[in-house]
Amino acid sequence: MIETTAELEAACKELAKSEFITIDTEFLRETTFWPVLCLVQMASMTTEVLVDPLAPGIDLQPLFDLMANPDVLKVFHASRQDIEIIYNRGNLIPHPVFDTQIAAMVCGFGDSVSYDQLVSRIKGEQIDKSSRFTDWSRRPLSEKQLDYALADVTHLRDVYISLRDQLEREGRASWLAEEMAILESPDTYDIHPDDAWQRLKMRLRKPQELAVVKYVAAWREREARSRNVPRSRVLKDDAIYEIAQQQPRDMEALSRLRTIPKGWERSSSGTAVLEAINEALALPKADMPHVPRHNQAPEGTAAAAELLKVLLKLIAEKHGVAPKVIANSEDIDRIAAEGEKADVAALHGWRRDLFGETALRLIQGQVALRFVGKKVETVNL
Template identity: 80%
Template sequence: MIETTDALAEACQILAKSDFITIDTEFLRETTFWPELCLIQMASPDLEVIVDPLAKGIDLQPFFELMADSSVVKVFHAARQDIEIVFHLGNLIPHPIFDTQVAAMVCGFGDSVSYDQLVQKVKGVHIDKSSRFTDWSRRPLSEKQLDYALADVTHLRDVYLKLKEELEREDRASWLVEEMAILESRETYDMHPDDAWQRLKMRLRKPQELAVMKFVAAWREREARSRNVPRSRVLKDDAIFEIAQQQPKDTEALGRLRTIPKGWERSSAGSAIVEAVNAALALPKADMPQVPRHSHTPDGAASAVELLKVLLRLISEKHGVAAKMIANSDDLDKIAVEGEQANVPAMHGWRRELFGEAALKLIGGGIALRFAGKRIEAVEL
C-alpha cells in the first residue's frame, strides 16, 4: 500500500498519463455523518495502486489534483458515494466521470446492476465476496482483503472499455451526458440544511406541519454535521414527524411525546427543538412550505398508466435499455394525465425519441397493443 505523500505523488503522475483511470474507495459510515475514508484503489491500463489515507502524515493533495485533471476520465461504479467523499475531503468534484452502473443500464444490463454482476456478465469472472464486510479501518489488512479491494478497480478497466465500445457502436454515448452532469453537480452533494426535510417521506400535508418538519430537520442536519454523527443518533425520523404533528411549544409538551426519550426534553437539544417549532409557527402562512398539488386524475387514467408500463417494457426490451433509465412511475402518471404538456425527462431528448413519442401515440389512440402468439406487440393504427 502507498503510505507516503511522495509515493502517492509519483503514482498519480503515472496515472495522469492515461486516458482513463478506474477508482473505488472503501469507507466506514455506521457511526459518523461524514464517511471515514479508509482505502483508495486506482488503476490505469499500466498501473494498479492502493492508497492508505489513514497512514500517518500522508497528504492526499496529489490524489485530489488527479481527480481535478480534466484530461483523464475517472471511471467509477455507482459513483455517488465515492464522489461525495472526494467532495467532502477535497472540496472538488472529479471531472470528467464515467459511471459504469449508469452506462450498463443504457446498454441493457438491467436496472442498477451490481459490480460483481457486471464483471460476471462482461468478463465471466466470479468475484469472491467473502471480504465484503471487512472493517477497512483496521490495520494491517490481509493479502486477501487487499486483493479483494484491488479487484474493484482492475476488472473495472475491462468493464469500462466494453461499455464504452458498446455505447459508441450504438451511438448512445450522448445518452449518459445528463446523468453524468447530475453526478458532477455540487448541488448533488452539498445539500443545504434547510432542504433536509425534502429527504423525508412526505407523510404530512398541512403547511404548519411542513414548516415545523422543515425547521426541525434543518436543526438535526446542522447538529449531525457539527457532531459528525448519523442523523438518527441526533433525532429519529419518527420523532420529527410526531413533533411536526403535535407542535410542542414548550419543553413540557415536548416531554409528553411518545418518540422523545424520558428526560431528553430538559437537554439543550430539547430547548433547540422547541425554539425551532416556535420559529416555524411564527412564519406567515404564505411563507410556509406547500405540498405540491397534483392535477386531477381523470377516470381511466390508472388503466392508461398500466398500458404505458407495457409499452415501456416492450421498448426497453427491444432497444436493450433499462426501463428505469427511460421513465419512472411518476413520469408515466404525468404522461397519462397531461400528455404533451408533461414536463418529465421521458418527454425530452433521446428518451422522447425512444419512448415519449410512442407514449403520446398510445394515449392518443394511434398505437394499439395486441397479442401475437404468446407475445404482446405494439401496432400503429
C-alpha cells in the same frame, strides 16, 4: 500500500499519463455524519495502486489534483458515494467521469446491476466476496483484503472498455451525458440544511406541519454535521414526523411524545428543538410553506398508466435498455394524466425518440398494443 505523500505524488503522476483510470473507495459511515475514507484503489492499463488515507502525515492533494485533471477520464461503478467522499475531502468534483452502472443500464444489463454481476457477465469471472464486510479502518489489512479491494478496479478496466465499445457501436454514448452531468454537479452532494426536509418521506397536510418539519430537519442537519454523527443519533425521522403533527410548544408537551426518549426534553437538544418549533409556528400565514397538492388524476388515468408501463417494457426489451433509464413511475403517471404538457425526462432528448413519442401516440389513440402469438407488439392505427 501507498503511505506517504511522495509515493502518492509519484503514483498519480504515472496514472495521469493514461486516457482513463478506474477508481473505487472503501469507507465507514455507520457512526459518523461524514464518511471516513479508509482506502483508495486506482488502476490504469499499466499501473495499479492502493492508497492508505489513514497513514500518518499523508497529504491527499496529489489524488485530488488527479481527480480534477480534465485529460483523464475517471471510471467508477455506482459512483455517487465515492464522488461525495472526494467532494467532502477535496472540495472538488471529479471530472470527467464515467459510471459503469449507469452505462450498463443503457446497454441492457438491467436496473442497478452490481459490480460482481457485471464482471461475471462481461469477463466470465467470479469475484470472491468474502471480504465485503471488512472493517477498512483497521490496520494492518490482510493480503486477502487488499486483493479484494484491488479487484474492484482491475476488473473494472475491462468492464469499462466493453461498455464503452458497445455504447459507441450502438450510437448511445451521448445518452449518458445527462446522467453524468448530474453526477458532476455540486448540488447533488452539497445539500443545504434548509433543504434537509426533502430527504424525509412524510405525508403532510397543513402548512404548519411542513413549516415545523423544515425547521426541525434543518436544526438536525446542522447538529449532525457539527457533532459528526448520523442524523438518527440526533433525532429519528419518526420523531420529526410526530413533532410536526403534535407541535409541542413547551418542555412538558415535548415530553409526552412517544418518540422522544425520557428526559430528552430537558437537554440542550430539546431546548433547541422547541425553539425551532416555535420559530416555525410564529411565521406569518403568508410566509408559511406551501404543501404540494397533487391534482386528482382524470378518470381512466390509472388504466392508461398501466398501458404505458407495458409499452415501456416492450420498447426497453426491444432496444436492450433498462426501463428505469428511460422513464420512472412518476414520468409514466404524469404522461398518462397530462400528455404532451408533462415536463418529464421521458419526453425530452433521446428518451422521447425512443419511448416518449410512441407513448403520446398511444394515449392519443394513434397506436395500439396487440398480442401476436405470445408476444405483445405495437400497431399504428
